[in-house]
Amino acid sequence: MTIRAHALLILLPLAAGLVLTTTGCSAIENAVHKTHEERFADRAAAEQGWKGVAAPAWLPDDATDIRNLATNDETNSVILARSTAPLPAGCREADRRSIPFDTASWAPTLDRFPDRVERCGDYEVMRVDGAWLGWFTATEAGQTPAPVAG
Template sequence: MTPHSPRPSRTDRRVGVGSGIRHRAGRRAALVTGAAALAAASLLLAGCSTLMDSMHKVHSESFDDHVEAAKGWIGVQLPEWIPASATDIRNVATDDETNAVIAAKGGDLPSWCLEMPRQGLPFDTRFGKIGLPDRVQRCGDYEIVDQDGEWIGWYSAREPGAKPSAGAVPVSHLSGSPSPSGSAGGSFSGDAPSGSASPETANG
């Protein structure tokens, strides 16, 4: 006859229950600690990014949509090529605005943008590397490509201290560079209003 195992005493049962509770509590504490560590790491990375921007004399900002971007854009006027329906709009630019890179999701580029040979490349690749495209959309002073459904646009001054125009500027169809009659990075002073094609760009 096989002897039965002795039933655990009430004290043993209480000890077992207590151990289970402590085990679950320990797991919860570990999860909370892990979440706190991740949050702290995120804050640290954000702080490092801000510090690096300051060291390299650049500023960056992000906006949920066009309305917010129009209110909070820093340094220069909000570029008119950014679609009104765009979301997740991000910008990084040198403090003197001589270089800038913009990312925006959704919407269509204005009709005054022209397909032209690429002239330059973004000075900052935090929004994604675009490779070496042969052709880009030229929207005023900005060169723009479609990167997996997201617009990546950049501006690089061709003259010391030049800043980008917000809207259309007359450019040469042969080179993609600003025409002698236009400013290389300043506001377009031709007959067409900012944001619309000039006679030169419209008629080619």
């Protein structure tokens, strides 16, 4: 084998890896990190298309541009929903217990989280830049957000 053939055998995998890492392909990143992402135009679309568990009951009726990043086993998720409406009546202010498990490219960057957030069922939720940012963090192995009775 020539030097040129050896160089190609070494450089081709490196070039392929560079292309994959620079394309920003979320599908590859999600597979590696065992996560999935969803995006919905509004609450009705989210309720029909949410994967893994039910769409969170805390999503306001006027919610738009709803995004979700969750682990494949649904033990962690972070959700952003644009909305001017208040949260449903069942949400209550409480001490924050956790922070989102991951920061999606579409999520606002926060230097610090408040000590108090809204507790909406199993989710912690806070207002950020004209949107609601919510997250679920399992407190035991295999736990997923409990469905909320309507």
